[in-house]
Every structure is written in structure tokens, then in C-alpha cells.
Amino acid sequence: MEKNIFMELLAAREFKAIRSILNVMNAVDIASLLSEFEEKELAQAFRLIPKAKAAEVFANMSNATQSCLIDAFTETELKEIIDDMFMDDTVDLLEDLPANVVTRILSNINPQKRAQINILLDYPQDSAGSIMTTEYVSLKRTMTVKQAMAHIKEVGIHKETIYTCYVLEARRLVGIVTAKDLMVADDDKTIEELMRTEIIFVHTGDDQEQVGQLFSKYDLLALPVLDTDECMVGIVTVDDALDVVVDEATEDISLMAAVNPSEKSYFETPVLTHAKNRIVWLLVLMLSATATGVIITHYENAFAAVPILVSFIPMLMDTGGNCGSQSSTLIIRGIALGEITFRDIFKVMFKEFRISIIVGVILALANGLRILLMYKNFSLAVVISISLVITVIFAKLIGCILPLLAKKLHFDPAIMASPLITTIVDTCSILIYFNVATVVFHL
Amino acid sequence: MEKNIFMELLAAREFKAIRSILNVMNAVDIASLLSEFEEKELAQAFRLIPKAKAAEVFANMSNATQSCLIDAFTETELKEIIDDMFMDDTVDLLEDLPANVVTRILSNINPQKRAQINILLDYPQDSAGSIMTTEYVSLKRTMTVKQAMAHIKEVGIHKETIYTCYVLEARRLVGIVTAKDLMVADDDKTIEELMRTEIIFVHTGDDQEQVGQLFSKYDLLALPVLDTDECMVGIVTVDDALDVVVDEATEDISLMAAVNPSEKSYFETPVLTHAKNRIVWLLVLMLSATATGVIITHYENAFAAVPILVSFIPMLMDTGGNCGSQSSTLIIRGIALGEITFRDIFKVMFKEFRISIIVGVILALANGLRILLMYKNFSLAVVISISLVITVIFAKLIGCILPLLAKKLHFDPAIMASPLITTIVDTCSILIYFNVATVVFHL
Structure with missing residues (x-):
């Protein structure tokens, strides 16, 4: 049912019609319909929901809508809803509400249920205890x-x-x-x-x-x-x-993707929170990227002598970064699914090494050929091809080792994904590139 | 139970003990235990599984182990297993086996079940029909x-x-x-x-x-x-x-992460398949990154005049790439969870625009200050700061628009993630950077 139809029925005080419609609607859908209502209409509409369904509708609402309703509820109404809610839904609700509202709710619950809730609220976030319910047969x-x-x-x-x-x-x-x-x-x-x-x-x-x-x-x-x-x-x-x-x-x-996770959906998260979740990683990564810049200035003479060298920096950096994130991403997902553990580190490294040889050689051949055709410069083709192979091998090895190390050290392996790997691999690829160039071009 | 204990019991022909152990083991665990066995022992061990559990164990095995067992089965054994399997498991099995084995299995199934299976096999991959079962009350x-x-x-x-x-x-x-x-x-x-x-x-x-x-x-x-x-x-x-x-x-x-998805786990996928799943994207992205290189050569005079400009290329490229992938990743996930649709495009763009202003200004200030302190070069600080703000805004807008466009055009939005966005944003950031530099330094 659309919101405007509902509003018209409400304005016309067609309560019986509304009740019949709510009676056949799914609780989840009622919850999302009501989420579009203003404070005053919200409580009025909520009171028309069949009693057997009210708690389920309430449990499926967003925190903002729940808070709004709790403010409007009488003590009796609040008690009825909370009594009808499942234990785990009640705990979820309490975890996200301001302290004064929590106190009001807890004072309306019978002592036995309150004791159980307090135990559940005590389990660390993201533990099995925090998501369980105590109601079973x-x-x-x-x-x-x-x-x-x-x-x-x-x-x-x-x-x-x-x-x-x-x-x-x-x-x-x-x-x-x-x-x-x-x-x-x-x-x-x-x-x-x-x-x-x-x-x-x-x-x-x-x-x-x-x-x-x-x-x-x-x-x-x-x-x-x-x-x-x-x-x-x-x-x-x-x-x-x-x-x-x-x-x-x-x-x-x-x-x-170097964003601190938010428990809320994209639109529910305010702009400032979005910015906060992103800026710290960006600052850290920007600082690290500066290191790569400093290394480049060390080779100023090299690209002063052979200016064309500069134009291959983006390609080498990007390819290195992409190879590294391919490996790190697959390993991170494998760890999350329980398919890969730290004990597999040598097996993984050997596998990534073989993959990087194949991938590296193909990329080097493709690029070497392109350079020969475009620039007719054999030394340049050699420099780029050798740099590519070494970079790809480095990138894939770093990409598979870091997530496993993070897991071993009890960090979340996911922080070792694309952005961080990219920054680390960048530095490596620039070093490899200019060293190879220095040797081949006798700089 | 460990494989070696099981093997010893098998060698000692302690079939009764093995049966009692298999009787209390979970079907999923038996399946993963048997997956470590060689062809000959596998069939011998499988025949010791209690009959009521055999089909469930079989359904939980990898395709390789299933194929191996099917080769060893008599027609009667094969028929019994298939008859006891749930319809959707049978279909999953058939989808992944070679045609001659499929024919052998289908000829062992009663005509009614065969008809149902043929219908299920006909549904397109990844459709609701392909994952459903026809067995319900x-x-x-x-x-x-x-x-x-x-x-x-x-x-x-x-x-x-x-x-x-x-x-x-x-x-x-x-x-x-x-x-x-x-x-x-x-x-x-x-x-x-x-x-x-x-x-x-x-x-x-x-x-x-x-x-x-x-x-x-x-x-x-x-x-x-x-x-x-x-x-x-x-x-x-x-x-x-x-x-x-x-x-x-x-x-x-x-x-x-620019890897073509594999249905198998990391270790189950052979090295060559891994390489194949990764190389195409790497080649495409490498080619695109070359464009950035070509653009850089156009500005050869700029960095010949002000060589320090080169050293900021990695930082600008990385930051732009990271900003773009932050946005694209959140949007892609939002689309996958059904929270964001194409209709939201202007809402998303406005939100990302506001975020990019905040993030861009903070990054620009941090970097501008660092450059003033390190190089005492005001013009350089201005060039980098202005380039950063514009790059961040561009990156975030491109990062949110492309996944939504991909969805609208019925592509998988996930291809618009980090690697592709990074490559596109790279080109933009280099263009922005050298244009700003040209103006400020009057090059």
C-alpha cells in the first residue's frame, strides 16, 4: 500500500479499512511503510496494527522510528510491545538506544526477562553471545x-x-x-x-x-x-x-576500499560520518604515497637524461597495484570464508609465485612489443619488461603475505586490501623500475 | 576423526568400529574426511557409511570426489544414492559433471524424477528456478x-x-x-x-x-x-x-579486484585458471594506464622546467584512486543489497559531492601545509592543494556515477570498482594536475 492512500484513509478516519489492510500486510512491509510517517501520524497508525503483529512490526523498524514511537507510547503500551518481542530483538533495540530510553524500557520489563537481557547485553559485540536468543525449546x-x-x-x-x-x-x-x-x-x-x-x-x-x-x-x-x-x-x-x-x-x-565500516546503510549514514569514515585512511595513504614521491626525486637525474621514463610510471604503478590487490582480495575472502588459514602461507606463496610468473611474462611481452613498435627503442622495451615481471612477482607475493600476517597478528585481514597494498607496491615498483633503468641505460 | 586413524582401521579391516564412528559423525565432516582419500580407498570407505546418511555425504562432496565415486559405483549403488538425494542437490551435481556421466546418471533415475530434473536444468544459471527444489509439502x-x-x-x-x-x-x-x-x-x-x-x-x-x-x-x-x-x-x-x-x-x-569470479575455492582453482581469470583485466587496465603515460609526455616541458612536479604524481594518482574506489565500493555494495537504485543517482551524487568537499579540503590543507614546511614553496603548495580538491571531487563523482550507469545498462556494477575507477581517475588527476601547474607556474 502506498503512503498517500494510507494517509487519506487515516484522514477520513476509515480505521476499519486500515485495520483490514494491515491485517493482510507483511510485518516487514508495514514497518517500511510507517518509516515514512511523521511523528504524530506514526503513533496513530501504529495503534491500528493488529496486536498479534505489532511487536514484529516494531522489531523491524529503524532505530529512529523506534525511538520516535517509544516517546509516544504510554507505559502500558511500551510494556506490551516489549513483552511480545523476542529476546534477541529486544537486545538489538537496547544496544542502539540512548541511555535514558533504555532505563525506561528496562523498568517496564519483568525482572526475569530483565536479568536475561542484562546478561545478553554484556557479551562482546560481534560474539556468538551477542547475537543469540535465550528462547528455545x-x-x-x-x-x-x-x-x-x-x-x-x-x-x-x-x-x-x-x-x-x-x-x-x-x-x-x-x-x-x-x-x-x-x-x-x-x-x-x-x-x-x-x-x-x-x-x-x-x-x-x-x-x-x-x-x-x-x-x-x-x-x-x-x-x-x-x-x-x-x-x-x-x-x-x-x-x-x-x-x-x-x-x-x-x-x-x-x-x-579503505572505508571504516558503518553499521547503517549508505543513505542512513550522514555526510559528516561518511567523511569521517573515509578521511583517516586517505590521510594515512596520502602520507605513504608521499614516500614514493620522495624516492622519485632521488632519480631526478635518470628522468632528466631519459624523460620518456616518467611516462611509464602510471602504467607500472597501476599494474603493480592491480596485481597486488587481485591476490590480497582473493586471500582476504578465502580467510573470511575459513578456506585459507595462516598454516597455508607457503602453499599460497608458491601458488601466487607461479601465477605471477605466467601473468608477469604475458604482460611484459605485450608491453615490450608495444614499446618496440611505438618507440623503436630496444633498451626501453627491455627496461619496462624486466621491471614489469619483477613488479608483478613482488606485488603478488606482498598481496598474499600481508593479509595472512594480519590474521596471525589478530588484525582484520581486510585492511590489507587494495589501497594499502597499492601504496606499498607503488614504492616497490618505482624502486625496481629506476634500478633496472639505471643498469640498462648506464645512468 | 583424522585420516590416518581411519586408514589404519580400514587396513586392519575393523569395519564395525569404522561404522560406529561414521554413525555419530556429521555428514558434512565425513564428506570432507573422504575428500582426502585416493580413488580405491574412497569407494571402500564410502560403502561403510550408514545407508541413511550416504546420500547426504555424497551431496556434500566436491565434484572431483563425486566423479571419482560415480566411476566406482555399480548401477545399483548409483541408483540408490541418486534416489535418496534431494532434487536440488541432484541438479547441482548434474550441472558440473561431464556429459557422459550425466547420461549414465539420468538413465538410472525414474522417469518422473528425470522429467523434473530436466526442467530444473533448463533454468538459466543464477535464476531462482536453478536453485529451487520441487520437493515441498x-x-x-x-x-x-x-x-x-x-x-x-x-x-x-x-x-x-x-x-x-x-x-x-x-x-x-x-x-x-x-x-x-x-x-x-x-x-x-x-x-x-x-x-x-x-x-x-x-x-x-x-x-x-x-x-x-x-x-x-x-x-x-x-x-x-x-x-x-x-x-x-x-x-x-x-x-x-x-x-x-x-x-x-x-x-x-x-x-x-579485477578478477573474473571462479565458482571454486582458492585452492581448488588451478594456477592456470587463476592466471586466466586475472590476465584479461590486467591487460585492459595496463593499456588504459598507458593513456595516462601518453598524457604525461605531453607535459614534458612542464616537468623539465619544474622537476619536483614529477614527485607528486604518485600521491595525486593514489589519492584520486582511493577516493574513487571508496565511493564506487559503497555504491556497488548498496546496489547489491537493494538499498540503492538508479533512481537515486542525483541523491547519491549530491551526497558524494558534499563528502568530497569535506574530504578534499582536509587533504588539501594537510598536504599544502606539509609542502610549505618542507619546500617553502607557496606556488607548489597552491598547485598541489587545488589539484587535490578538484581530483577528489572528480574521483568521488565518477566513483558513484559509473556503478549506477553499469546497473542501468544491465552490466554487473562490480566491474566499476577500484581498478577501473583508479585507471579512469588517474588520467583525470594527471590532466587536472598539469593544467593547474601550467596556470600557476605560467609554463
Whole structure:
């Protein structure tokens, strides 16, 4: 439904019509429709949403819209919404709101839920603990399928997912049973007979990137999270894992382009924040590029004697930079997907070395030939071709070593992508170039 | 379990022990263990896998291992495995095998399944149709919950997912019911009463990127796929959607580093293929960089008169390139996530313009000050600062316009990332630089 139709109905006080429409709309779509509303209409419109859907709509709104609504809510309304929200959505909400609003929300939550929320808020950002929910279905191994189904019918409606059930014994996870197992099994089978004991799990402190990798490797719908005592404390659901995978990729892509990652989308991020996220890297890289400039001045005599040398600087720098970023990017992605680890460093180096020989020789031949034809200058062709081969080998080796070293030193490998590699490779390529030129031209 | 332990048990013919171990191992882990085996041991080891798990293990193997096993299989073994595999896994398998093996497999499949497979194989690569499965649970709206549960118990075991059931009427999708709805509802409620009619769906020809976006936006577990007559033909499950999201990000990241994307992992791709995926872009970019070189020679008199000018070329080129790739990367990712479309082009340009002013002025001030202090040359500081500001503005505008234009022209916006932008911006920055220098130094 378009905003203007909705507004007309609201102005005409056609509440019944609005309610019927909201009744058949998806919660996510209602949330994005309401995000276009002004403060006053927003609360009015929100109150028309069917009660069963209100919490889900609220959970799908942007922080700005949520804050706006919270200001408009009465204490009773606020309490109702928060009570109906899933634990992980509540925690997400609280993480991004100003302190005074958080206090107001926490004072409206029952003490038990508040205690759980406080524990979840304590987990470090980007850890498995910070994205898990504490709402899952637990079963006993002695239950029959019939008893288990009755138990789920009783508690299931308040749980975020009931499709993987966890068999616990003294808070330890001893097995998992899927809803599918239960639905296709005979009523009198016991959980013990049905449950699988090969369990994939993470600990609360594990990185969310690892959570994403496990979901993708094992095709999971939910992943149990254990605390340091190996007791089960929660689950991560597949929808949150999907968000993690998308966010981690976006974060890596930003960093790889020398932009500090923002949690918000492009348009949600203000101009000043955009500038702030970009300027630090630009300043650092500009300073490093100055080094390359200083090196060039050292060879002033060389290009005073053979001025044509200057015109090949951009080609050498660009090609070196491109070769380096090709390697670093593939390695960074391989590390992020868990396909490449530091132990593979020599295997990777050998592979990149062989690739760089092939690529380097082809580029050198192409360029050497072009120079021979265009300038009829054999020495120049030799200088450029030799420089190209050495630069490409250097670039590819630097490009594959630095991300792996960064990983080993617990930095994010993504910072070792194109821009930084380019700057480092630039300096190398200029040094290689002028040294080769000095030798060949006897400068 | 480590490979060597397994090999020892195999050599000692301890088949019972191996079977018990395989029984508790996850299918994905068995697949990766077996991938390290030689041809002969592979088939021997595979035959020890519990029958209920064999198809799942097989589906999780690499193409090379699968081919190897298929060669070793008898017709009966092959038939059993294929019969137990889910439809979408079978299609994935067939897409990557040589034609003679495909023929052998298809001749071992029952005609009905073969017909379905042939339809699935026909969908264009990367379309929703190509990643869907035709196995889902359909219900009638007149069924009661009890009847629906009985129906699922009967057919469910052969379906890839039973957690979202589809209510069909003359092959049209009229509603969806989740397993959770069924499990928590009273036995005598009808499907009609339970089903939701706000349905998110795609068509067979839609791009898989869109499928990933819908899963992530609406937190889905499965997504129905309709044909051009609006009849339901299959579903995409969340595990495949997750793979799509990971693959699409990897593809974009590769392209953004000027590497043609490979479907295989870094180590699975041979050196020659790696070289082939990289060389074309490098040649194209090298040629373009030559243009920058040619422009430089035009200004030979300028740097003959003021040799220090040459030493700022790398800094200007790098900063311009970095600014351009920052913008292009954020825009490309925004397009991939569906947050930015061509219609936003003026909004994006205005935003990037404002950002570039802030960033450009800071960079110019920092550099101008450095030059004043180091070289005590006011004219030089002015030339570099003015060139920087203009270059940054140009770079950011080009960086945001080109990906959007590419999208509009149905190219992959990712090709407009760092390397190409860098090369284009290089030429611009050199032109800007020497023109500013010519004016200020009256050359």
C-alpha cells in the first residue's frame, strides 16, 4: 500500500479499512511503510496494527522510528510491545538506544526477562553471545514423541524457533531433535531413540563470523551456544546468521576500499560520518604515497637524461597495484570464508609465485612489443619488461603475505586490501623500475 | 576423526568400529574426511557409511570426489544414492559433471524424477528456478490440523523442508501454513483458518540475488517459486539462499579486484585458471594506464622546467584512486543489497559531492601545509592543494556515477570498482594536475 492512500484513509478516519489492510500486510512491509510517517501520524497508525503483529512490526523498524514511537507510547503500551518481542530483538533495540530510553524500557520489563537481557547485553559485540536468543525449546531424553509434541504445543508459541529442540541433562546439551523428526515419528518413540548426538555448537565468546561459517557449512536452522562451563545458554537462529553473513561481507568490502565500516546503510549514514569514515585512511595513504614521491626525486637525474621514463610510471604503478590487490582480495575472502588459514602461507606463496610468473611474462611481452613498435627503442622495451615481471612477482607475493600476517597478528585481514597494498607496491615498483633503468641505460 | 586413524582401521579391516564412528559423525565432516582419500580407498570407505546418511555425504562432496565415486559405483549403488538425494542437490551435481556421466546418471533415475530434473536444468544459471527444489509439502485449505499432520507424517520424510507448507488450489498458491502454526494449533482447526495469505514469492526467472535479498529482508525459511502462469513449481530453502548470499558476495569481491569470479575455492582453482581469470583485466587496465603515460609526455616541458612536479604524481594518482574506489565500493555494495537504485543517482551524487568537499579540503590543507614546511614553496603548495580538491571531487563523482550507469545498462556494477575507477581517475588527476601547474607556474 502506498503512503498517500494510507494517509487519506487515516484522514477520513476509515480505521476499519486500515485495520483490514494491515491485517493482510507483511510485518516487514508495514514497518517500511510507517518509516515514512511523521511523528504524530506514526503513533496513530501504529495503534491500528493488529496486536498479534505489532511487536514484529516494531522489531523491524529503524532505530529512529523506534525511538520516535517509544516517546509516544504510554507505559502500558511500551510494556506490551516489549513483552511480545523476542529476546534477541529486544537486545538489538537496547544496544542502539540512548541511555535514558533504555532505563525506561528496562523498568517496564519483568525482572526475569530483565536479568536475561542484562546478561545478553554484556557479551562482546560481534560474539556468538551477542547475537543469540535465550528462547528455545528444551526436552528430556525420557519423553515420548507425544509428550514432546504436547510440551511444544504448550511453550512453543513464545519461542523464536521450535524447529530444533534441545535435549538437556543438568543444563548440558546431550542431543538434538528436529521438529521434522518428531512430526514423522511414531507417537510412542522416546526422544532418546530419535535424538542425534553429533552436535555442532559454539561458545558465547566465539566470533560471529565463525557462526556464519558453521551455518553455511552444515546447512543449519539454529546453532546452540554454550557458556564456558559447557552449559547451554541459547541459540542463534538462521535469520540472524544470514544477517551476520551479509553484514560481515559488507564490513569486509568497506574496509577493503579503505572505508571504516558503518553499521547503517549508505543513505542512513550522514555526510559528516561518511567523511569521517573515509578521511583517516586517505590521510594515512596520502602520507605513504608521499614516500614514493620522495624516492622519485632521488632519480631526478635518470628522468632528466631519459624523460620518456616518467611516462611509464602510471602504467607500472597501476599494474603493480592491480596485481597486488587481485591476490590480497582473493586471500582476504578465502580467510573470511575459513578456506585459507595462516598454516597455508607457503602453499599460497608458491601458488601466487607461479601465477605471477605466467601473468608477469604475458604482460611484459605485450608491453615490450608495444614499446618496440611505438618507440623503436630496444633498451626501453627491455627496461619496462624486466621491471614489469619483477613488479608483478613482488606485488603478488606482498598481496598474499600481508593479509595472512594480519590474521596471525589478530588484525582484520581486510585492511590489507587494495589501497594499502597499492601504496606499498607503488614504492616497490618505482624502486625496481629506476634500478633496472639505471643498469640498462648506464645512468 | 583424522585420516590416518581411519586408514589404519580400514587396513586392519575393523569395519564395525569404522561404522560406529561414521554413525555419530556429521555428514558434512565425513564428506570432507573422504575428500582426502585416493580413488580405491574412497569407494571402500564410502560403502561403510550408514545407508541413511550416504546420500547426504555424497551431496556434500566436491565434484572431483563425486566423479571419482560415480566411476566406482555399480548401477545399483548409483541408483540408490541418486534416489535418496534431494532434487536440488541432484541438479547441482548434474550441472558440473561431464556429459557422459550425466547420461549414465539420468538413465538410472525414474522417469518422473528425470522429467523434473530436466526442467530444473533448463533454468538459466543464477535464476531462482536453478536453485529451487520441487520437493515441498502442499496442503488443501479444507484439511484440519490433524489431517494435515497425518499428511506430513506420510509424505514429509522425502521432502527437503516441511516447516513451511503451501496451500494450493488448482496449482495456484493461496496461502502458507508453518509447521509451528500446525504444532501449536488445536487439532480440529482448519488450514483455511490458520493460513496466512500475505505471501512473499519469486518467479522462476528472477535473479538469485533478489532471492537472497528477500530471505534477508523477511527472515524466511523457504520461498515459493511461481512459473510464468503464476502456478507454484518449487521452493528455495534457506540453506541454498545462504549459499547464494555468500557466493554473490564472493563474486562481487572478486570482480571488484579485477578478477573474473571462479565458482571454486582458492585452492581448488588451478594456477592456470587463476592466471586466466586475472590476465584479461590486467591487460585492459595496463593499456588504459598507458593513456595516462601518453598524457604525461605531453607535459614534458612542464616537468623539465619544474622537476619536483614529477614527485607528486604518485600521491595525486593514489589519492584520486582511493577516493574513487571508496565511493564506487559503497555504491556497488548498496546496489547489491537493494538499498540503492538508479533512481537515486542525483541523491547519491549530491551526497558524494558534499563528502568530497569535506574530504578534499582536509587533504588539501594537510598536504599544502606539509609542502610549505618542507619546500617553502607557496606556488607548489597552491598547485598541489587545488589539484587535490578538484581530483577528489572528480574521483568521488565518477566513483558513484559509473556503478549506477553499469546497473542501468544491465552490466554487473562490480566491474566499476577500484581498478577501473583508479585507471579512469588517474588520467583525470594527471590532466587536472598539469593544467593547474601550467596556470600557476605560467609554463
